[in-house]
Amino acid sequence: MINYITRKLNSVKNIDKDRSEEVTIVEHRSGWQLIDFKELIKYRDLFYFLVWREIKVLYAQTILGFSWAILQPLIQIIIFTVVFGKVARLSTDGIPYFLFSSVAIIPWTYMSQAMMESSQSLVQGQHLLDKVYFPRLLFPLTPVLARLVDFGISILIILAVAIYYRVVPTWNLLLLPFFIVLMVSIPAAIGLWLSALAIRFRDVKHAMPFVVRMLIYTAPIVYSASSIPETYRFIYSLNPIVGVIEGFRSCLLGTAIPWSFIWPGILTSFFLLFVGAFYFKRMEWLFVDVI
Amino acid sequence: MNSEKNVITVEGLHKHYRIGLKEKMNDSFLGATLDFFKSPLTNYRKYRSLYRFDDITPDQGTTSISGSDNVIWALNNVSFNVKRGEVLGVIGNNGAGKTTLLKVLSKITTPSCGRAKIYGKISSLLEVGTGFHPELTGRENIYLNGTILGMRKREIDGKFDEIVDFSGVEKFIDTPVKRYSVGMKVRLGFSVAAFLEPDILVIDEVLAVGDSDFQKKCLQKMESVGKHGRTVLFVSHNMQMVTRLCSRAILLERGQIKDDGPADSVVAAYLTSGRVRSSERVWKNKLESPGGDVARLLAVRVKNDAGQVLESFDIRKPIGIEMEYEVIKSDYLLLPHYNIFNEAGEWLFTTIDTDPNWRGRRPAGSYTATAWIPGNFFSEGLMFVQSSLFTLEPRTVQFEPRDVVSFQVVDSLDNNSARGDWPGTMKGAVRPLLKWTNDYEKPKF
Numbered sequence: 021m022i023n024y025i026t027r028k029l030n031s032v033k034n035i036d037k038d039r040s041e042e043v044t045i046v047e048h049r050s051g052w053q054l055i056d057f058k059e060l061i062k063y064r065d066l067f068y069f070l071v072w073r074e075i076k077v078l079y080a081q082t083i084l085g086f087s088w089a090i091l092q093p094l095i096q097i098i099i100f101t102v103v104f105g106k107v108a109r110l111s112t113d114g115i116p117y118f119l120f121s122s123v124a125i126i127p128w129t130y131m132s133q134a135m136m137e138s139s140q141s142l143v144q145g146q147h148l149l150d151k152v153y154f155p156r157l158l159f160p161l162t163p164v165l166a167r168l169v170d171f172g173i174s175i176l177i178i179l180a181v182a183i184y185y186r187v188v189p190t191w192n193l194l195l196l197p198f199f200i201v202l203m204v205s206i207p208a209a210i211g212l213w214l215s216a217l218a219i220r221f222r223d224v225k226h227a228m229p230f231v232v233r234m235l236i237y238t239a240p241i242v243y244s245a246s247s248i249p250e251t252y253r254f255i256y257s258l259n260p261i262v263g264v265i266e267g268f269r270s271c272l273l274g275t276a277i278p279w280s281f282i283w284p285g286i287l288t289s290f291f292l293l294f295v296g297a298f299y300f301k302r303m304e305w306l307f308v309d310v311i
Numbered sequence: 312m313n314s315e316k317n318v319i320t321v322e323g324l325h326k327h328y329r330i331g332l333k334e335k336m337n338d339s340f341l342g343a344t345l346d347f348f349k350s351p352l353t354n355y356r357k358y359r360s361l362y363r364f365d366d367i368t369p370d371q372g373t374t375s376i377s378g379s380d381n382v383i384w385a386l387n388n389v390s391f392n393v394k395r396g397e398v399l400g401v402i403g404n405n406g407a408g409k410t411t412l413l414k415v416l417s418k419i420t421t422p423s424c425g426r427a428k429i430y431g432k433i434s435s436l437l438e439v440g441t442g443f444h445p446e447l448t449g450r451e452n453i454y455l456n457g458t459i460l461g462m463r464k465r466e467i468d469g470k471f472d473e474i475v476d477f478s479g480v481e482k483f484i485d486t487p488v489k490r491y492s493v494g495m496k497v498r499l500g501f502s503v504a505a506f507l508e509p510d511i512l513v514i515d516e517v518l519a520v521g522d523s524d525f526q527k528k529c530l531q532k533m534e535s536v537g538k539h540g541r542t543v544l545f546v547s548h549n550m551q552m553v554t555r556l557c558s559r560a561i562l563l564e565r566g567q568i569k570d571d572g573p574a575d576s577v578v579a580a581y582l583t584s585g586r587v588r589s590s591e592r593v594w595k596n597k598l599e600s601p602g603g604d605v606a607r608l609l610a611v612r613v614k615n616d617a618g619q620v621l622e623s624f625d626i627r628k629p630i631g632i633e634m635e636y637e638v639i640k641s642d643y644l645l646l647p648h649y650n651i652f653n654e655a656g657e658w659l660f661t662t663i664d665t666d667p668n669w670r671g672r673r674p675a676g677s678y679t680a681t682a683w684i685p686g687n688f689f690s691e692g693l694m695f696v697q698s699s700l701f702t703l704e705p706r707t708v709q710f711e712p713r714d715v716v717s718f719q720v721v722d723s724l725d726n727n728s729a730r731g732d733w734p735g736t737m738k739g740a741v742r743p744l745l746k747w748t749n750d751y752e753k754p755k756f
Contacts, residue, residue, distance in 0.1 A: 044418070044429040045426060045427070045428055046427040047425070047427070048422055048424050049421060050421075065464045068458075076447060077446045080446035148442055149419075152417075152442070152459055152460065153417055154459065154461075220358060220359075305420075305421040308419055309420060310358075
């Protein structure tokens with residue numbers, strides 16, 4: 021709304037001829053409103069530095085530094101391989117368990133961490149929130165982008181495992197960027213919703229670690245999606261994480277792409293992202309007042 | 312450029328907050344248990360109510376507000392205009408709504424109703440070094456802080472060397488900021504802010520930190536900011552700074568504009584309206600008043616040439632320090648005098664009652680002695696008075712309490728003061744307006 025007025029004023033104004041001046045109108049706004057992409061573009065340098073700060077600071081004063089990005093998922097892969105692969109002997113459609121879980125845990129680690137951080141971004145950034153104005157959308161989006169660096173590094177694990185098991189790349193690999201986009205959209209969507217909620221109700225902070233731990237079992241990360249009964253598959257795949265994991269697996273391992281597991285998730289994730297952005301904008305005005 | 316143009320127009324701005332509701336405590340075990348199970352619902356309602364204002368209908372244009380009593384009106388029907396190039400001071404007690412006003416104008420928080428129109432790029436400086444991260448180096452923080460304040464990366468690239476130079480921390484520019492002293496952090500933060508180039512600059516009390524030399528440097532920088540045709544909104548508790556930097560001031564009281572006008576008169580009105588006055592001290596109970604067996608002090612006050620007791624005085628105007636005392640025993644040689652100290656505790660001078668009519672022995676009774684300090688004598692700042700009285704032959708001290716009263720000497724930017732046409736800071740314990748003469752000779756070519 022505010023920008024609509026701004027634009028309107030800019031177009032009709034002839035107040036000041038010697039320079040094109042921006043006019044800001046400060047007034048109460050609540051209710052649904054559009055996302056101001058023009059403003060977001062104006063703040064792109066800030067966004068860049070916020071993401072960069074997040075990356076710089078993440079492993080500051082650590083001995084292992086970015087090795088953590090490899091170590092964390094690697095240990096989880098090993099544990100899962102032992103517990104679910106060797107002890108529980110879950111079916112993996114004939115794929116070695118280590119390989120099977122590697123390609124799933126790498127995107128999962130990214131999604132879970134980005135989700136956690138994004139949902140806390142407003143609460144953690146309350147100091148900035150209270151002192152300076154910039155588009156509030158940058159708060160939840162910053163960790164979503166910053167964590168991609170970790171993701172990029174941890175891809176090395178997949179590479180090493182793939183070489184070890186002599187996986188031959190197929191044309192499926194070309195679809196990987198699409199699944200990466202889908203992967204990024206999930207924590208972005210969740211982050212928009214939960215960060216706006218967390219600033220009002222700190223319960224989110226206590227619920228998140230628990231919810232994320234549970235979420236890992238809602239997607240075919242430790243088990244194979246083919247073990248889900250036919251009748252429930254549609255409902256099961258409404259969870260967008262399912263689509264990402266299945267997509268990654270088939271792209272990297274060259275198996276047939278199970279679209280029936282993927283497309284429902286695409287719909288839900290983009291729906292969540294879209295509505296989440298609007299919900300965030302709707303709640304934006306009260307963030308500072310309820311910290 | 313038309314300097315008469317309004318760059319900020321504020322119309323009927325309101326901002327209300329709801330303060331947290333009172334917690335109810337149940338004193339029976341059963342009640343407490345029930346409360347425990349009901350608490351999620353009551354908590355939900357409580358936190359939700361913090362931003363629900365359905366029950367409030369502000370009457371625009373009037374000050375009467377209907378609504379529940381746990382609502383605080385941080386801003387209540389505030390309207391004003393700011394012209395281009397104006398330096399506007401915003402003063403008021405704590406909780407008067409000064410910071411809320413700045414936050415609304417800089418879009419950090421939204422008003423509950425009313426509107427403000429701002430023409431041009433606005434930058435707000437509510438804190439020095441916003442977004443500084445301790446793990447990042449000075450260099451990195453300059454970029455981070457700069458972009459947070461609304462600069463583009465290219466802009467910072469261009470000004471980087473100047474910023475570092477101004478801050479004086481070039482030696483540590485690649486050291487993480489966590490290893491900086493507080494002073495260095497402030498310097499770095501202010502240096503970034505000093506190179507902002509918005510049309511409108513909003514500043515909240517940020518100069519209250521840092522060492523005094525650097526503060527002065529910042530003041531000079533700010534003064535030059537105002538002179539470049541930039542509009543500045545400045546919140547401060549430092550009245551001296553407000554009168555010096557601002558051409559106009561508004562006084563906020565409980566969310567409303569109480570006064571609006573030239574900075575020095577608004578500041579003077581504000582200072583005199585205060586209930587607690589430090590420029591007057593009266594001992595009602597004679598038993599508690601300082602004194603000996605010959606004389607005791609009854610009151611000390613600082614007044615202007617019109618006889619009004621004030622907190623702050625124009626640097627150009629004379630100041631009278633009045634002492635009321637009672638002489639109990641007759642026929643002593645009395646020596647009433649004042650010692651004047653400045654804010655830094657430096658003893659500026661001593662002045663002794665030299666009234667020729669009272670140089671002899673005095674009879675018992677009450678006396679009121681006033682010392683008149685001429686205008687254009689003090690430097691600006693806070694002055695403290697020690698009021699004392701000795702007897703001669705034998706020499707005894709009857710009273711000499713320190714810091715009985717204090718008063719503020721406020722600088723004037725008018726060119727008939729001792730500062731002439733100099734806009735910057737002036738050091739020194741006193742600032743007399745002296746007679747200067749010039750001899751001139753034409754060059755002989």
